[in-house]
Amino acid sequence: MGSASGRWAALLGVSLGGFFDGILLHQILQWHHLLSLVPGMADIRLQVLWDGYFHALMYVLAALALWGLWRAQRRGAAAGGASLAGALLAGFGLWHVVDALVSHWALGIHRIRVDVDDPLVWDLSWLVVFGLVPMALGWALIRRGPPRAGLSGSAFSLLLALAVGLGAWAMRPPPDEPFTAVVFRGDLAPDQVMRALEVADARLVSADAGLGVVMVAVAPEDRWRLYLGGALLVGGTGLPAGCLGWSRPASGAHATVARVGRF
Numbered sequence: 001m002g003s004a005s006g007r008w009a010a011l012l013g014v015s016l017g018g019f020f021d022g023i024l025l026h027q028i029l030q031w032h033h034l035l036s037l038v039p040g041m042a043d044i045r046l047q048v049l050w051d052g053y054f055h056a057l058m059y060v061l062a063a064l065a066l067w068g069l070w071r072a073q074r075r076g077a078a079a080g081g082a083s084l085a086g087a088l089l090a091g092f093g094l095w096h097v098v099d100a101l102v103s104h105w106a107l108g109i110h111r112i113r114v115d116v117d118d119p120l121v122w123d124l125s126w127l128v129v130f131g132l133v134p135m136a137l138g139w140a141l142i143r144r145g146p147p148r149a150g151l152s153g154s155a156f157s158l159l160l161a162l163a164v165g166l167g168a169w170a171m172r173p174p175p176d177e178p179f180t181a182v183v184f185r186g187d188l189a190p191d192q193v194m195r196a197l198e199v200a201d202a203r204l205v206s207a208d209a210g211l212g213v214v215m216v217a218v219a220p221e222d223r224w225r226l227y228l229g230g231a232l233l234v235g236g237t238g239l240p241a242g243c244l245g246w247s248r249p250a251s252g253a254h255a256t257v258a259r260v261g262r263f
Contacts, residue, residue, distance in 0.1 A: 006087045006142070008068030013091020013138075015061035020092070020130075021099065022058065025112065026051050036110040045183050045212040052233050086141030093134030100127040179205050179215045180223060181235040186212060188230045196229020 025031050033047040034054045041047060103109050104123050111119035112126045180202075184193050193211040197204055202218035218226070226234045 005069060005072035006083060008065050008072060009084050009087035010091035010094070011061060012065035012069070013088040013093075014095045015058045015065060015091075016088070017092040017095030017099075017130075018054070018058040018061070021095070022051065022055055026054075031113045031115070032110040034110060036114045038109050043212065044208065045186070048181070048213070049183055049232055082141045082144050086138040086144075088138070089134045089141065090138030093131045093136075093138060096127060096131035097135065100131060178217065180218050181233075182214050182216060182226055182231050183233040184212055184214070185230045185232055188212075192230065196226060196231065199229055200225040202226065 026033055034050045035041045035047060041050075100123055104111050112122040113119055116122060182202075184196070188196075188211075190211045193214065194204070197214070197216060197218075200218055200222045202216040202222065205215045205217055207214040223234050
């Protein structure tokens with residue numbers, strides 16, 4: 001991983017590790033959000049907003065890494081084969097090691113599972129399986145592979161498709177979810193939120209107490225209009241909504257949800 005292309009490949013691995021974390025743990029399993037254990041962050045609006053920022057950062061890292069690999073390919077200095085795969089694996093594992101050390105233990109902003117009696121067991125298991133093992137395998141591949149080998153166009157295309165595909169998955173709504181989740185700015189009054197929904201021809205289905213996070217029935221082509229009314233994140237629009245599209249109407253400590261009819 002000493003070459004520049006190896007470092008770019010490792011950075012791509014870090015971003016893929018972040019995507020894996022966010023998609024699996026934040027969206028599909030919903031075991032935690034980025035700031036689940038931060039005091040004063042129980043509001044689901046803040047949780048999904050910061051999950052969105054997290055995914056936006058992963059997009060930036062992936063784009064930067066792909067740009068670096070493309071430049072290395074143009075110069076004929078790109079790593080390939082075992083070296084490339086090893087750097088990707090090492091970066092993937094590095095993300096989970098850093099996440100465990102910094103997010104779980106040093107800062108304590110979340111754990112792998114926040115709803116269990118012994119979260120340390122889950123933290124350690126996740127660290128070993130998705131952190132230390134991939135790093136060890138990656139290091140072994142890097143040492144076995146040649147220091148330089150050309151990165152083929154097909155290999156680069158595969159990496160590009162993988163990064164774009166994971167990003168697209170992070171932004172898509174659940175396939176069985178007929179409604180759209182929307183997070184509005186905290187300074188909007190309920191009547192302003194209702195006005196924004198009316199302009200977008202969106203029907204309110206459920207909401208928290210202050211209409212900060214709402215679920216609406218809205219035509220896909222009209223989702224963008226919600227941003228004009230003060231929405232911060234709108235599920236299914238392709239912006240860095242992160243876990244928003246996969247967050248169910250919150251319960252428990254997250255929010256109080258009230259079902260409403262047509263307006």
